[in-house]
Amino acid sequence: MSTASTTRTRLTPQRSAELYEAVLDLLREVGYDALTMDAIAARTRSSKATLYRQWGSKPELVAKALRHNKPVGAGDIDTGSLRGDFHAMVDSTDDCQLEKDSGLIRGLAQAIHHNPDLHKALRELIMEPEINEINTLLRRAVERGEVSADNPALGFVTHMLFGAFFARLMIDDRAPDRSYLSDYLDAVVLPALGV
Template sequence: MARTRLTPERETELYAAVLDLLREVGYDALTMDAIAARTHSSKATLYRQWGSKPELVVRAMRDNKPVGPGQMDTGSLRGDLHAMVSRSDDCKMEQDSALMRGLLHAVHDNPDLHQALRELLVEPEMNGLAELMRRAVDRGEIAADNPALDFVPHMLVGAVVARQLIEDRSIDRSFLLSYLDAVVLPALGL
């Protein structure tokens, strides 16, 4: 589907409105009519620009994460991982976690949302994380055959999900930074 060019400011404004609506009503109750009304756009424009509700929602989520892990390069793996966590404040981190929990629930009933999440959010994040790990291997920080390399994404996602389930507490930078130092980095031999 051909996309017309929106200004970056307008696109960011529109994405922010989509995320606000998503937080208010959840994915299943979110409609393109509501998005059009909130953003003072026509539904035709939204469909022409993004094609579907799943793509618009996931692109809004992606825009909410302007720096991917592959772009972190402090010169050390610990520095890169800490920079990745530190780029967001605690409030935004909790909002993002709540959005992802809601979307993960909606994925079970919506294959288009699942596909959009995989293609537009999960795979780019995993590719960026793989690049971050490759640089650490190239610098000699991690052995290329370290079996924990394959499980870094699982460890990171697990930390985010487990905190809420186990402790009934929101995710925050302090927890994630401690988790990186106590779990992820030692598993990688650092």
């Protein structure tokens, strides 16, 4: 990742949110490969130097925009049961946002094959924190006695959850919605965990 963080100027949270939304809008419009820092600077009425100083690189800016777009982290959810926690995750978004995110995910999944820096940024800023948050939910479920600590499905929960998005897109050619994700949890993930 960039070492520019020690020299970055502070943007207000509102200005950062505006920049992130503009990045995501451009990403939806043109895709990752055609997205340029020049276009982001023009759309946000910023200088390219400011963007590089603040984020270091296009992959880092894209990954941070995606992370900012996430309404609530799974680690912040604690309903007292794993079933409740997983359903609260699904309920924390809406179908319109899921559809928008699915388009981004589809485009980025293609782009990471040709852009190792993007893959690294997405892994560090999106996937690893998400995996850690899901593991927090699972650890609490084990501590509560809901899931056996030796359940072999524990090591595959994040694969199942990430897979749900891609399977819906690839097999059904549809974006996952809350109903689909809720049914998937109840039919696949929770039974595999013995819940």
